[in-house]
Amino acid sequence: xxxxxxxxxxxxxxxxxxxxxxxxxxxxxxxxxxxxxxxxxxxxxxxxxxxxxxxxxxxxxxxxxxxxxxxxxxxxxxxxxxxxxxxxxxxxxxxxxxxxxxxxxxxxxxxxxxxxxxxxxxxxxxxxxxxxxxxxxxxxxxxxxxxxxxxxxxxxxxxxxxxxxxxxxxxxxxxxxxxxxxxxxxxxxxxxxxxxxxxxxxxxxxxxxxxxxxxxxxxxxxxxxxxxxxxxxxxxxxxxxxxxxxxxxxxxxxxxxxxxxxxxxxxxxxxxxxxxxxx
Amino acid sequence: xxxxxxxxxxxxxxxxxxxxxxxxxxxxxxxxxxxxxxxxxxxxxxxxxxxxxxxxxxxxxxxxxxxxxxxxxxxxxxxxxxxxxxxxxxxxxxxxxxxxxxxxxxxxxxxxxxxxxxxxxxxxxxxxxxxxxxxxxxxxxxxxxxxxxxxxxxxxxxxxxxxxxxxxxxxxxxxxxxxxxxxxxxxxxxxxxxxxxxxxxxxxxxxxxxxxxxxxxxxxxxxxxxxxxxxxxxxxxxxxxxxxxxxxxxxxxxxxxxxxxxxxxxxxxxxxxxxxxxxxxxxxxxxxxxxxxxxxxxxxxxxxxxxxxxxxxxxxxxxxxxxxxxxxxxxxxxxxxxxxxxxxx
Numbered sequence: 001x002x003x004x005x006x007x008x009x010x011x012x013x014x015x016x017x018x019x020x021x022x023x024x025x026x027x028x029x030x031x032x033x034x035x036x037x038x039x040x041x042x043x044x045x046x047x048x049x050x051x052x053x054x055x056x057x058x059x060x061x062x063x064x065x066x067x068x069x070x071x072x073x074x075x076x077x078x079x080x081x082x083x084x085x086x087x088x089x090x091x092x093x094x095x096x097x098x099x100x101x102x103x104x105x106x107x108x109x110x111x112x113x114x115x116x117x118x119x120x121x122x123x124x125x126x127x128x129x130x131x132x133x134x135x136x137x138x139x140x141x142x143x144x145x146x147x148x149x150x151x152x153x154x155x156x157x158x159x160x161x162x163x164x165x166x167x168x169x170x171x172x173x174x175x176x177x178x179x180x181x182x183x184x185x186x187x188x189x190x191x192x193x194x195x196x197x198x199x200x201x202x203x204x205x206x207x208x209x210x211x212x213x214x215x216x217x218x219x220x221x222x223x224x225x226x227x228x229x230x231x232x233x234x235x236x237x238x239x240x241x242x243x244x245x246x247x248x249x250x251x252x253x254x255x256x257x258x259x260x261x262x263x264x265x266x267x268x269x270x271x272x273x274x275x276x277x278x279x
Numbered sequence: 280x281x282x283x284x285x286x287x288x289x290x291x292x293x294x295x296x297x298x299x300x301x302x303x304x305x306x307x308x309x310x311x312x313x314x315x316x317x318x319x320x321x322x323x324x325x326x327x328x329x330x331x332x333x334x335x336x337x338x339x340x341x342x343x344x345x346x347x348x349x350x351x352x353x354x355x356x357x358x359x360x361x362x363x364x365x366x367x368x369x370x371x372x373x374x375x376x377x378x379x380x381x382x383x384x385x386x387x388x389x390x391x392x393x394x395x396x397x398x399x400x401x402x403x404x405x406x407x408x409x410x411x412x413x414x415x416x417x418x419x420x421x422x423x424x425x426x427x428x429x430x431x432x433x434x435x436x437x438x439x440x441x442x443x444x445x446x447x448x449x450x451x452x453x454x455x456x457x458x459x460x461x462x463x464x465x466x467x468x469x470x471x472x473x474x475x476x477x478x479x480x481x482x483x484x485x486x487x488x489x490x491x492x493x494x495x496x497x498x499x500x501x502x503x504x505x506x507x508x509x510x511x512x513x514x515x516x517x518x519x520x521x522x523x524x525x526x527x528x529x530x531x532x533x534x535x536x537x538x539x540x541x542x543x544x545x546x547x548x549x550x551x552x553x554x555x556x557x558x559x560x561x562x563x564x565x566x567x568x569x570x571x572x573x574x575x576x577x578x579x580x581x582x583x584x585x586x587x588x589x590x591x592x593x594x595x596x597x598x599x600x601x602x603x604x605x606x607x608x609x610x611x612x613x614x615x616x617x618x619x620x621x622x623x624x
Contacts, residue, residue, distance in 0.1 A: 168406035171363055172467075176420040176474065177393030190410040 014266025017201075020259025028075040035069035040224035042066065049242045059244040061234070067244065070226035071252050077227040078256060081141055081211040082204035088146025089207075090200050093153025098184050100154070101161025111154065118151035127210055131219040141220050145207045153199050160192035167191075194271030198264050205260035212253050228253050301375070302336035303478060303510050304360065309333045309369035311352070311359050315583070328582045329355040331534035332369070334609075337478070342504065342511040344521030344542070346557065347531035348579050353514045356531070357480045360512065361396055373478075394424055397471035401483035403463035407455040413441070413466060414451035420473045440469040443506075444499060461492035468499065472507060481513045485520055497524055519561050522546065527615070530554045533590040534582055536609065540616040550618040552595050589621065597622060 027034060048064040050056055058067035100111035118126075130144035164170065165188060173187045212229030214220035221227035223234075228249040235245030311330040316322050330352040337343050345353045358364040360371055362381040371379050378384065378392055400406035407416060417437045420426075427433045438448035444465040455463060464484065471479050484500070485493040501524055503509060515521045521528060522542055529539040530553065538551040549555045556573040575594050580586050586593050592602035599621050609617045610624075 168400040168402060169408040171358075172398060172400065172406055172470065173408075175361055175363060175393065175396070175398045176423065176470075177390045178419075178423055182423070187408055191408065 011266045011269055013262045014270060017259050017261070017263030017266050020255060021263055024075055024079055024256055024259065027072055028079045031072050031076055035066075035072045037066040037069045039070045039073040039226045040065060042069075049238065049245070051242070052244055058248045059242070061231075061245050062238060062242075067231075067248050070231060071228070071248050074226045074228045074231065074249060074252065075256075077138065077215075077221050077225070078208045078211060078253070081138075081145065082208045082260070084142045085145035085207045085211075086149075086200050086204045088142065089148075089150045089203055090153050090196065092146070092150035093199075094157050094189070094196065096150070097154040097157025098161055098189065101158040102165055102180070102184050102188070108158075111158070115151040115154045118148075119155075123148045123206075124210060124213055127214060128217070128219065131214060136219050136222055138221050138225075141211055141214060144214070145210050148210070149203055149206060152203065153196060156195050156199050157192065160195055161188055164188050164191055194267075198268040198271065201260055201264035201267055205257040205264070208253065208260070209257055303339045303341075303374060304337040304512070305370075305372040306336075306356075306360060307334050307370040307372070309356065309359060309371065310367045311355050311364055312367045325583055328534050328585055330359060330366075331582075331585070333531070333534070333536055334369075335529055335536065335539065337510055337512060339477075339510055340504070340508065341527065342513060342525045344525030344528040345512065345514045345531055346516065346518050346521055346528060349516060350533075350579055350582065351531045352534040352582070353516075353531050354482050357398075357482050357512060357514050361398055361480055362392075363398070390424065394474045395477050397474065397476040397479045399464075399467050399471050399479060399481040399484045401486050403460050403467055403487060406467050407463055407470075409455055412452055412454055413446075416455075416466065416470055417441070417451075417473050420470070424474055426474065436473075440472055443472070443503070444469045445495075461488055461495065464488060464492075464496055465499070468496070468503070472503065475507065477508070478510045478512070481511060483514055483516065486515065486517065493520065500524060518557055530557065533579060533585055535590060535619065536617075537591065537620070538616075538618045539609075540618075541614065544614055544616050548616075550612065550616070550623050551591075551620045552597050552622070553591050556596075589619075 042065065044064040046064060047056075047060050048062050050060040052059040056066055056068065058071060061067055061070070096111050096115070100108040127144045127148045130147060131140060134140040134143060161184075170183060170187055173183045178187070211220055211227065212232065215227045215229030216233040218233065221230055223230065231249040232246050232253075235242070235249070238245050309330055310328075310332055312326040312328055315325050315327055317325055333352070333356055335343065345356065347353045355364055359366045362371075362378065365381075366379055369379065370377060373392065373396065376388075376392075381389065381392075384392070411419075414434075414437055417440055418433050421433050421436065427436050437451060441448050441451060446462065446465060446469070450458075455466065458466065464487075468484075481500070485496050488496060497520065500511065500513075504511060511524070513521055513525060518528075525542050527539065528542050528545050529536045530545075530551065531537065532553050538545070538549070538554045545554065546558070549558050552573075553575075556575050559571060559573045573596065575596075577594050580590065580593060586603070588601070588603045588605050589595070589598075589607055592598045595602065602621055605621075607619045607621045609619045611617055612623065
């Protein structure tokens with residue numbers, strides 16, 4: 001146990017990333033209690049575009065809404081997009097990667113070909129195309145981003161399976177007559193979960209950025225629900241006259257994505273056996 | 280340290296002779312080739328002739344030792360018997376049932392066969408799932424096969440198995456990484472016993488262990504054989520390891536069996552030059568003993584391009600002209616002693 005404490009202490013990345021992530025989760029969960037005003041109902045044109053002050057810490061936007069409240073509520077969108085779309089990504093990637101690596105042959109060729117095609121399409125363009133098909137809206141953002149980035153998880157999973165499926169404990173499981181699904185999901189998957197987890201935390205950061213981009217382009221979350229990307233889009237014209245409109249949502253994106261990347265890096269260092277051998 | 284000698288095994292495992300007509304396992308002309316693609320632009324398909332025509336029988340309660348250098352196909356033979364490798368040709372018959380085309384058998388038959396045949400691996404570190412506790416490792420096969428349906432029965436059985444291989448039931452909550460190599464090998468043995476199999480293939484079950492622990496594990500295997508009524512196929516590269524447990528020994532070289540005999544015949548009167556060379560390499564615990572060591576020159580040829588005729592002829596100290604031309608067949612020299620060599624007629 002002491003060993004673990006020591007290990008974690010040395011990982012500043014992991015600690016910083018975890019703290020940032022936990023703060024975002026906390027803010028998203030308790031948004032109604034933390035936000036001083038309602039993010040869109042409390043609009044008052046009399047107080048539009050006020051600079052940051054003691055009363056409005058982050059200032060107000062062109063419709064007189066408190067930016068702090070909107071940034072706090074925006075975390076809910078970003079976090080749910082990150083978690084849900086990455087969950088979809090991971091499930092798709094794990095299922096295809098596991099089966100491709102385990103069964104090999106034609107199925108492997110097909111999955112690898114499709115994954116390579118997916119990787120060669122710019123992901124924002126692909127997500128845009130899916131959004132154009134489905135129409136704007138938060139649920140559709142989940143689906144579009146969920147379908148976009150699974151190829152990374154798929155490839156990582158597949159390569160890990162290739163290394164693991166010849167381990168003797170997998171052979172022993174086959175020799176005992178365990179079914180394919182049992183071998184794949186109960187014997188191989190738990191042993192390759194580390195790299196998949198790392199991919200998932202990095203993928204979450206990616207998804208949050210993509211959602212911001214989609215909202216910026218007007219295809220993501222629809223107003224008046226605040227999302228960080230949407231807030232940036234609305235603040236574009238006041239970039240020079242009222243910079244706080246874009247600075248605070250931009251900072252929120254930056255800190256969240258940085259935190260998730262640190263978390264992913266830290267997890268990689270922690271879970272990678274090659275790194276942990278060298279003390 | 281008390282070592283048990285095979286005489287005990289023979290007497291404890293009953294009357295071997297009467298079972299001769301109906302072997303538990305019969306392997307006929309087994310071949311396993313692995314395709315390899317070579318060439319950068321033009322793909323040429325070549326084969327690794329890992330196992331190239333191996334035949335043997337295993338009687339109920341018998342222990343067959345398969346020895347040979349690394350790369351001679353002994354492990355592949357074991358894996359093909361267990362259907363963890365698909366045979367290219369030949370026949371594997373287990374308890375009177377042809378199991379060569381394992382995947383074409385019905386699911387129930389496959390499960391039944393899996394239950395009957397188990398495996399112990401060489402490397403005790405990679406053979407246990409690192410994310411599974413001991414209890415789970417032993418319980419899972421029982422659950423899958425519906426043995427010992429009630430949780431209480433299963434717990435009792437797990438406790439019994441752990442005790443039987445020299446561990447304590449209280450260790451069942453722990454994970455494989457907290458055990459030593461010898462303990463892990465015991466866990467592997469316990470796992471192979473969980474389904475009450477009738478045959479166990481041991482793929483170099485003691486090669487990765489210290490010599491002192493080797494003896495313990497071999498004695499454990501001997502004890503378990505009589506208690507669980509097991510037949511063993513034990514694969515080893517070390518004659519000294521199999522001599523203490525085998526009833527019969529088969530010597531393999533480059534995908535073929537070159538000599539097979541009851542262990543006492545083989546040790547007293549090895550006929551094949553390769554067997555003689557192996558015998559002379561066994562260390563003798565007497566510094567004054569002068570031994571005639573036969574040191575083979577060269578390496579094992581690549582199984583991709585096996586030599587013509589007898590595969591051993593490039594390294595054979597007594598080769599004849601015909602050795603490079605025709606491959607000798609297995610000749611019966613009496614008392615279950617078979618040898619494939621042109622020198623022996």
